[in-house]
Amino acid sequence: MHNRSPAQRFLSSTFLPGQRIFVLPALFALCLSGCANPTADSSASNSSDRIQVVATVGMVADLVKNVGQHHVTVTQICGSGVDPHLYRATRDDVRQIMTCDIVFYSGLMLEGKMADILARISDSKPVIAVTEQLSTDNLLQPDGSAGHVDPHVWMDVSAWQRCLTVVCDELCRSFPDHANDFQTNAQRYQQELTKLHEYGVTSIATIPESERLLITSHDAFNYFGRAYGLEVHGVQGLSTESEAGLQQINELVDLLVTRRVKSVFVESSVPKKNIQALVEGAQARGHSVSVGAELFSDAMGEPDTYEGTYVGMLDHNITCVTRALGGNAPERGLHGQLSIISQHSPGGASPWPRRQMTNRRSAAVFRHCNRRMPTCRCQSTTWLWPIIANQSSGMSVLISLPDRWSAS
16 A cells, blocks of 8 residues: 555545546656656755755745855755645655755744654754744734734745744854855845845735725735735634635625625635635625635745745735736736736636646645646646546546656
Protein backbone atom coordinates (compact mmCIF):
# COMPACT_ATOMS: atom_id res chain seq x y z
CA MET A 1 0.00 0.00 0.00
CA HIS A 2 2.77 2.41 0.93
CA ASN A 3 4.67 1.71 -2.29
CA ARG A 4 1.92 2.95 -4.58
CA SER A 5 2.83 5.72 -6.99
CA PRO A 6 1.40 9.25 -6.62
CA ALA A 7 -0.88 8.59 -9.59
CA GLN A 8 -2.24 5.41 -7.99
CA ARG A 9 -2.95 7.23 -4.73
CA PHE A 10 -4.64 10.00 -6.68
CA LEU A 11 -6.90 7.61 -8.59
CA SER A 12 -7.86 5.62 -5.49
CA SER A 13 -8.77 8.80 -3.61
CA THR A 14 -10.78 10.26 -6.48
CA PHE A 15 -13.00 7.42 -7.66
CA LEU A 16 -15.36 5.31 -5.60
CA PRO A 17 -14.81 1.54 -5.24
CA GLY A 18 -16.30 -0.45 -8.08
CA GLN A 19 -16.02 2.28 -10.66
CA ARG A 20 -14.22 1.28 -13.85
CA ILE A 21 -11.46 3.57 -14.97
CA PHE A 22 -9.85 3.60 -18.40
CA VAL A 23 -6.72 5.60 -19.06
CA LEU A 24 -4.90 6.19 -22.30
CA PRO A 25 -1.94 3.97 -21.38
CA ALA A 26 0.78 5.52 -23.48
CA LEU A 27 0.13 9.05 -22.25
CA PHE A 28 -0.34 7.95 -18.66
CA ALA A 29 2.89 5.96 -18.70
CA LEU A 30 4.66 8.96 -20.16
CA CYS A 31 3.31 11.13 -17.32
CA LEU A 32 4.53 8.71 -14.68
CA SER A 33 7.97 8.44 -16.24
CA GLY A 34 8.54 12.08 -15.32
CA CYS A 35 7.80 11.67 -11.62
CA ALA A 36 10.68 12.57 -9.35
CA ASN A 37 11.34 13.44 -5.76
CA PRO A 38 10.55 17.14 -5.25
CA THR A 39 13.01 19.81 -4.25
CA ALA A 40 11.69 23.14 -3.10
CA ASP A 41 14.46 25.17 -4.70
CA SER A 42 15.49 23.27 -7.81
CA SER A 43 17.83 26.01 -8.98
CA ALA A 44 19.73 26.15 -5.70
CA SER A 45 23.14 24.59 -5.44
CA ASN A 46 23.59 21.70 -3.00
CA SER A 47 27.26 22.52 -2.56
CA SER A 48 28.50 22.01 0.95
CA ASP A 49 29.67 25.59 1.32
CA ARG A 50 26.12 26.94 1.29
CA ILE A 51 24.02 27.19 4.42
CA GLN A 52 21.17 24.66 4.19
CA VAL A 53 17.94 26.32 5.36
CA VAL A 54 14.45 24.89 5.70
CA ALA A 55 11.52 27.34 5.73
CA THR A 56 7.95 26.25 6.29
CA VAL A 57 6.03 28.70 4.07
CA GLY A 58 6.84 30.85 1.08
CA MET A 59 6.65 34.17 2.91
CA VAL A 60 9.33 33.02 5.37
CA ALA A 61 11.44 31.44 2.63
CA ASP A 62 11.35 34.76 0.78
CA LEU A 63 12.79 36.59 3.79
CA VAL A 64 15.63 34.08 4.08
CA LYS A 65 16.42 34.16 0.35
CA ASN A 66 16.58 37.95 0.28
CA VAL A 67 18.87 38.12 3.31
CA GLY A 68 21.00 35.07 2.56
CA GLN A 69 21.25 35.44 -1.23
CA HIS A 70 24.05 33.22 -2.61
CA HIS A 71 25.11 32.07 0.86
CA VAL A 72 21.98 29.96 1.40
CA THR A 73 20.06 27.13 -0.19
CA VAL A 74 16.43 27.31 0.95
CA THR A 75 14.08 24.34 0.98
CA GLN A 76 10.45 25.41 1.31
CA ILE A 77 8.03 22.86 2.77
CA CYS A 78 4.59 24.31 1.91
CA GLY A 79 4.41 25.27 -1.74
CA SER A 80 2.04 27.35 -3.80
CA GLY A 81 -1.63 26.71 -3.10
CA VAL A 82 -0.93 24.70 0.08
CA ASP A 83 -2.74 25.54 3.31
CA PRO A 84 -0.19 25.58 6.18
CA HIS A 85 -2.96 25.35 8.78
CA LEU A 86 -3.72 21.81 7.57
CA TYR A 87 -0.32 20.65 6.36
CA ARG A 88 1.31 17.63 8.01
CA ALA A 89 5.02 17.06 7.51
CA THR A 90 5.91 14.11 5.27
CA ARG A 91 8.87 11.81 5.75
CA ASP A 92 10.75 13.83 3.13
CA ASP A 93 10.02 17.01 5.08
CA VAL A 94 11.29 15.46 8.30
CA ARG A 95 14.46 14.31 6.54
CA GLN A 96 15.05 17.83 5.19
CA ILE A 97 14.50 19.33 8.65
CA MET A 98 16.83 16.80 10.30
CA THR A 99 19.69 17.38 7.86
CA CYS A 100 19.57 21.17 7.39
CA ASP A 101 21.62 23.76 9.28
CA ILE A 102 18.79 26.01 10.47
CA VAL A 103 14.98 26.15 10.33
CA PHE A 104 12.78 29.23 10.03
CA TYR A 105 9.02 29.12 10.48
CA SER A 106 6.32 31.75 10.82
CA GLY A 107 4.93 30.81 14.24
CA LEU A 108 1.83 31.88 16.19
CA MET A 109 0.41 28.40 15.45
CA LEU A 110 0.23 28.94 11.70
CA GLU A 111 2.00 25.61 11.19
CA GLY A 112 0.07 23.94 14.01
CA LYS A 113 0.31 20.40 12.68
CA MET A 114 4.10 20.69 12.35
CA ALA A 115 4.57 21.96 15.91
CA ASP A 116 5.74 18.61 17.34
CA ILE A 117 8.53 18.02 14.84
CA LEU A 118 9.72 21.64 15.10
CA ALA A 119 9.80 21.40 18.89
CA ARG A 120 11.71 18.10 18.86
CA ILE A 121 14.38 19.29 16.45
CA SER A 122 14.96 22.58 18.29
CA ASP A 123 17.23 20.80 20.78
CA SER A 124 19.76 20.02 18.08
CA LYS A 125 19.79 23.11 15.83
CA PRO A 126 18.39 26.65 15.59
CA VAL A 127 14.64 26.61 14.95
CA ILE A 128 13.39 30.17 14.71
CA ALA A 129 9.86 31.58 14.64
CA VAL A 130 10.19 34.83 12.69
CA THR A 131 7.26 36.36 14.60
CA GLU A 132 8.76 35.58 18.00
CA GLN A 133 9.98 39.11 18.74
CA LEU A 134 6.81 40.97 17.75
CA SER A 135 5.32 42.88 20.66
CA THR A 136 1.70 42.43 21.66
CA ASP A 137 1.05 45.88 20.22
CA ASN A 138 1.87 44.49 16.77
CA LEU A 139 -0.35 41.43 17.12
CA LEU A 140 -4.09 41.02 16.71
CA GLN A 141 -6.47 38.78 18.62
CA PRO A 142 -9.80 39.10 16.83
CA ASP A 143 -13.17 38.54 18.45
CA GLY A 144 -14.18 34.91 18.29
CA SER A 145 -10.59 33.65 18.02
CA ALA A 146 -10.86 31.74 21.32
CA GLY A 147 -7.81 33.54 22.71
CA HIS A 148 -5.57 32.74 19.75
CA VAL A 149 -3.35 35.38 18.17
CA ASP A 150 -3.87 35.95 14.46
CA PRO A 151 -0.81 34.42 12.72
CA HIS A 152 -1.21 36.20 9.34
CA VAL A 153 1.28 38.96 10.16
CA TRP A 154 2.74 39.12 6.62
CA MET A 155 -0.46 40.83 5.42
CA ASP A 156 0.85 44.04 7.03
CA VAL A 157 4.11 44.79 5.23
CA SER A 158 5.28 47.13 7.99
CA ALA A 159 4.87 44.36 10.58
CA TRP A 160 6.56 41.78 8.35
CA GLN A 161 9.57 44.06 8.07
CA ARG A 162 10.20 43.42 11.78
CA CYS A 163 10.34 39.70 10.99
CA LEU A 164 13.03 40.44 8.39
CA THR A 165 15.16 41.81 11.23
CA VAL A 166 14.75 38.51 13.13
CA VAL A 167 15.97 36.52 10.12
CA CYS A 168 18.97 38.79 9.60
CA ASP A 169 19.97 38.75 13.26
CA GLU A 170 19.74 34.97 13.50
CA LEU A 171 21.73 34.34 10.33
CA CYS A 172 24.39 36.78 11.54
CA ARG A 173 24.51 35.06 14.92
CA SER A 174 24.68 31.53 13.53
CA PHE A 175 26.96 32.25 10.55
CA PRO A 176 29.06 35.32 11.47
CA ASP A 177 31.47 34.92 8.54
CA HIS A 178 28.77 36.33 6.24
CA ALA A 179 27.29 38.89 8.64
CA ASN A 180 28.24 41.93 6.57
CA ASP A 181 26.54 40.50 3.49
CA PHE A 182 23.43 39.58 5.45
CA GLN A 183 23.12 43.08 6.89
CA THR A 184 23.61 44.75 3.50
CA ASN A 185 21.04 42.50 1.87
CA ALA A 186 18.54 43.08 4.68
CA GLN A 187 18.88 46.86 4.41
CA ARG A 188 18.25 46.72 0.66
CA TYR A 189 15.19 44.53 1.12
CA GLN A 190 13.88 46.76 3.92
CA GLN A 191 13.83 49.65 1.46
CA GLU A 192 11.91 47.56 -1.08
CA LEU A 193 9.33 46.57 1.55
CA THR A 194 8.92 50.19 2.63
CA LYS A 195 7.98 51.13 -0.94
CA LEU A 196 5.51 48.23 -1.05
CA HIS A 197 3.86 49.35 2.19
CA GLU A 198 3.56 52.92 0.94
CA TYR A 199 1.97 51.63 -2.27
CA GLY A 200 -0.61 49.78 -0.18
CA VAL A 201 -1.47 52.85 1.87
CA THR A 202 -1.83 55.17 -1.12
CA SER A 203 -3.69 52.67 -3.33
CA ILE A 204 -6.31 51.58 -0.80
CA ALA A 205 -6.88 55.24 0.11
CA THR A 206 -8.29 55.79 -3.39
CA ILE A 207 -11.21 53.43 -2.68
CA PRO A 208 -14.33 55.41 -1.68
CA GLU A 209 -14.71 55.16 2.10
CA SER A 210 -18.13 53.54 1.85
CA GLU A 211 -16.64 50.79 -0.35
CA ARG A 212 -13.71 49.84 1.90
CA LEU A 213 -15.15 46.47 2.89
CA LEU A 214 -13.15 43.30 2.23
CA ILE A 215 -14.88 39.92 2.45
CA THR A 216 -12.71 36.82 1.96
CA SER A 217 -12.77 33.06 2.47
CA HIS A 218 -11.24 33.09 5.95
CA ASP A 219 -9.86 35.55 8.50
CA ALA A 220 -6.41 35.96 6.94
CA PHE A 221 -6.71 39.68 6.16
CA ASN A 222 -7.10 41.33 9.56
CA TYR A 223 -3.56 42.75 9.48
CA PHE A 224 -4.13 43.85 5.89
CA GLY A 225 -7.25 45.71 7.00
CA ARG A 226 -5.50 47.36 9.95
CA ALA A 227 -2.51 48.46 7.88
CA TYR A 228 -4.42 49.83 4.90
CA GLY A 229 -7.73 51.00 6.31
CA LEU A 230 -10.23 48.31 5.34
CA GLU A 231 -13.10 46.69 7.23
CA VAL A 232 -12.46 42.96 6.91
CA HIS A 233 -14.71 39.92 7.28
CA GLY A 234 -13.89 36.26 6.68
CA VAL A 235 -16.34 33.42 6.17
CA GLN A 236 -14.17 31.04 8.22
CA GLY A 237 -12.12 31.82 11.30
CA LEU A 238 -8.36 32.34 11.70
CA SER A 239 -7.67 28.71 10.81
CA THR A 240 -9.16 26.99 7.79
CA GLU A 241 -9.86 24.04 10.09
CA SER A 242 -12.82 26.00 11.45
CA GLU A 243 -16.08 25.46 9.61
CA ALA A 244 -18.23 28.28 8.36
CA GLY A 245 -21.56 28.22 10.17
CA LEU A 246 -24.89 28.89 8.53
CA GLN A 247 -25.43 31.88 10.83
CA GLN A 248 -22.10 33.44 9.77
CA ILE A 249 -22.94 33.00 6.10
CA ASN A 250 -26.39 34.51 6.56
CA GLU A 251 -24.95 37.48 8.45
CA LEU A 252 -22.45 38.12 5.66
CA VAL A 253 -25.17 37.86 3.03
CA ASP A 254 -27.11 40.51 5.01
CA LEU A 255 -23.97 42.66 4.98
CA LEU A 256 -23.52 42.24 1.23
CA VAL A 257 -27.11 43.26 0.55
CA THR A 258 -27.44 46.15 2.99
CA ARG A 259 -24.05 47.67 2.12
CA ARG A 260 -24.50 46.96 -1.61
CA VAL A 261 -21.06 45.33 -1.72
CA LYS A 262 -19.79 44.91 -5.28
CA SER A 263 -17.10 42.24 -4.87
CA VAL A 264 -15.99 39.41 -2.62
CA PHE A 265 -12.71 37.52 -2.85
CA VAL A 266 -11.61 33.91 -2.97
CA GLU A 267 -8.19 32.72 -1.81
CA SER A 268 -5.63 30.60 -3.62
CA SER A 269 -5.15 28.10 -0.78
CA VAL A 270 -8.76 27.83 0.46
CA PRO A 271 -11.74 26.05 -1.20
CA LYS A 272 -14.14 28.44 -2.91
CA LYS A 273 -17.44 26.90 -1.80
CA ASN A 274 -18.12 29.35 1.05
CA ILE A 275 -17.65 32.42 -1.14
CA GLN A 276 -19.89 30.82 -3.74
CA ALA A 277 -22.54 30.40 -1.02
CA LEU A 278 -22.34 34.13 -0.27
CA VAL A 279 -22.69 35.08 -3.93
CA GLU A 280 -25.68 32.79 -4.41
CA GLY A 281 -27.29 34.01 -1.18
CA ALA A 282 -26.99 37.63 -2.29
CA GLN A 283 -28.36 36.76 -5.73
CA ALA A 284 -31.39 35.12 -4.13
CA ARG A 285 -32.11 38.47 -2.49
CA GLY A 286 -31.75 40.43 -5.69
CA HIS A 287 -28.18 41.71 -5.25
CA SER A 288 -25.50 40.74 -7.75
CA VAL A 289 -21.95 40.32 -6.42
CA SER A 290 -18.83 39.57 -8.44
CA VAL A 291 -15.74 37.68 -7.33
CA GLY A 292 -13.12 40.42 -7.47
CA ALA A 293 -10.06 38.20 -7.80
CA GLU A 294 -8.28 35.25 -6.25
CA LEU A 295 -6.11 36.65 -3.46
CA PHE A 296 -3.02 35.09 -1.95
CA SER A 297 -3.48 34.47 1.76
CA ASP A 298 -1.56 31.57 3.34
CA ALA A 299 0.61 30.82 0.30
CA MET A 300 2.30 32.82 -2.43
CA GLY A 301 1.96 32.35 -6.19
CA GLU A 302 3.69 29.88 -8.48
CA PRO A 303 7.48 29.46 -8.22
CA ASP A 304 9.56 31.52 -10.66
CA THR A 305 6.81 34.11 -11.11
CA TYR A 306 6.53 37.63 -9.73
CA GLU A 307 3.49 36.56 -7.69
CA GLY A 308 5.65 33.77 -6.29
CA THR A 309 7.61 36.36 -4.30
CA TYR A 310 6.42 38.13 -1.18
CA VAL A 311 6.54 41.52 -2.90
CA GLY A 312 4.58 40.15 -5.86
CA MET A 313 2.05 38.46 -3.57
CA LEU A 314 1.24 41.66 -1.68
CA ASP A 315 1.40 43.78 -4.84
CA HIS A 316 -1.20 41.43 -6.35
CA ASN A 317 -3.47 41.62 -3.30
CA ILE A 318 -3.22 45.40 -2.96
CA THR A 319 -3.78 46.01 -6.66
CA CYS A 320 -6.67 43.57 -7.05
CA VAL A 321 -8.52 44.77 -3.95
CA THR A 322 -8.05 48.42 -4.91
CA ARG A 323 -9.33 47.97 -8.45
CA ALA A 324 -12.22 45.65 -7.53
CA LEU A 325 -13.54 47.99 -4.82
CA GLY A 326 -13.50 51.10 -6.97
CA GLY A 327 -10.06 52.54 -6.30
CA ASN A 328 -7.22 53.46 -8.64
CA ALA A 329 -4.16 51.26 -9.09
CA PRO A 330 -2.06 50.30 -12.13
CA GLU A 331 -3.37 47.17 -13.81
CA ARG A 332 0.10 45.61 -13.65
CA GLY A 333 0.79 46.74 -10.09
CA LEU A 334 3.59 48.59 -8.34
CA HIS A 335 6.42 47.38 -10.57
CA GLY A 336 4.41 46.67 -13.74
CA GLN A 337 5.06 42.93 -13.35
CA LEU A 338 1.68 41.52 -12.32
CA SER A 339 -0.11 39.06 -14.53
CA ILE A 340 -3.31 40.47 -16.00
CA ILE A 341 -6.18 39.37 -13.76
CA SER A 342 -9.63 39.10 -15.31
CA GLN A 343 -12.38 39.85 -12.82
CA HIS A 344 -15.06 37.18 -12.63
CA SER A 345 -18.41 38.13 -14.06
CA PRO A 346 -21.30 38.77 -11.67
CA GLY A 347 -22.60 35.51 -10.38
CA GLY A 348 -19.41 34.48 -8.71
CA ALA A 349 -16.67 31.95 -8.82
CA SER A 350 -16.72 28.94 -11.06
CA PRO A 351 -17.84 25.74 -9.29
CA TRP A 352 -14.86 24.09 -11.01
CA PRO A 353 -11.94 25.84 -9.32
CA ARG A 354 -8.46 25.58 -10.78
CA ARG A 355 -5.99 23.85 -8.49
CA GLN A 356 -2.26 24.23 -8.60
CA MET A 357 -0.10 21.09 -8.73
CA THR A 358 3.30 22.33 -7.65
CA ASN A 359 3.99 20.62 -4.35
CA ARG A 360 4.00 17.41 -2.45
CA ARG A 361 0.49 18.05 -1.10
CA SER A 362 -1.10 17.88 -4.54
CA ALA A 363 -2.99 14.69 -3.77
CA ALA A 364 -4.59 16.35 -0.75
CA VAL A 365 -5.46 19.38 -2.86
CA PHE A 366 -7.35 17.11 -5.25
CA ARG A 367 -9.31 15.63 -2.37
CA HIS A 368 -10.42 19.13 -1.34
CA CYS A 369 -12.23 19.38 -4.69
CA ASN A 370 -15.07 17.16 -3.47
CA ARG A 371 -13.99 14.47 -5.90
CA ARG A 372 -14.33 16.79 -8.85
CA MET A 373 -11.68 16.80 -11.50
CA PRO A 374 -10.34 20.30 -12.15
CA THR A 375 -7.99 21.32 -14.88
CA CYS A 376 -4.74 21.84 -13.04
CA ARG A 377 -1.68 23.96 -13.65
CA CYS A 378 1.86 22.74 -13.05
CA GLN A 379 5.13 24.60 -12.62
CA SER A 380 6.41 22.58 -15.58
CA THR A 381 5.90 23.85 -19.10
CA THR A 382 5.10 20.34 -20.31
CA TRP A 383 1.40 19.44 -20.51
CA LEU A 384 0.07 15.95 -21.06
CA TRP A 385 -3.64 15.30 -21.37
CA PRO A 386 -4.79 11.75 -20.66
CA ILE A 387 -8.50 11.09 -20.73
CA ILE A 388 -9.97 9.30 -17.75
CA ALA A 389 -13.41 7.88 -18.41
CA ASN A 390 -15.70 7.04 -15.53
CA GLN A 391 -17.80 4.36 -17.16
CA SER A 392 -20.25 3.80 -14.30
CA SER A 393 -21.47 7.40 -14.49
CA GLY A 394 -20.99 7.89 -18.21
CA MET A 395 -18.78 10.92 -17.53
CA SER A 396 -15.51 11.66 -19.29
CA VAL A 397 -13.12 14.08 -17.65
CA LEU A 398 -10.13 15.88 -19.13
CA ILE A 399 -7.27 16.55 -16.74
CA SER A 400 -3.62 17.47 -16.91
CA LEU A 401 -1.04 15.38 -15.13
CA PRO A 402 2.27 17.24 -14.78
CA ASP A 403 5.41 15.67 -16.12
CA ARG A 404 6.87 15.91 -12.61
CA TRP A 405 4.13 15.02 -10.15
CA SER A 406 5.40 15.46 -6.62
CA ALA A 407 2.48 14.27 -4.51
CA SER A 408 3.36 12.17 -1.52
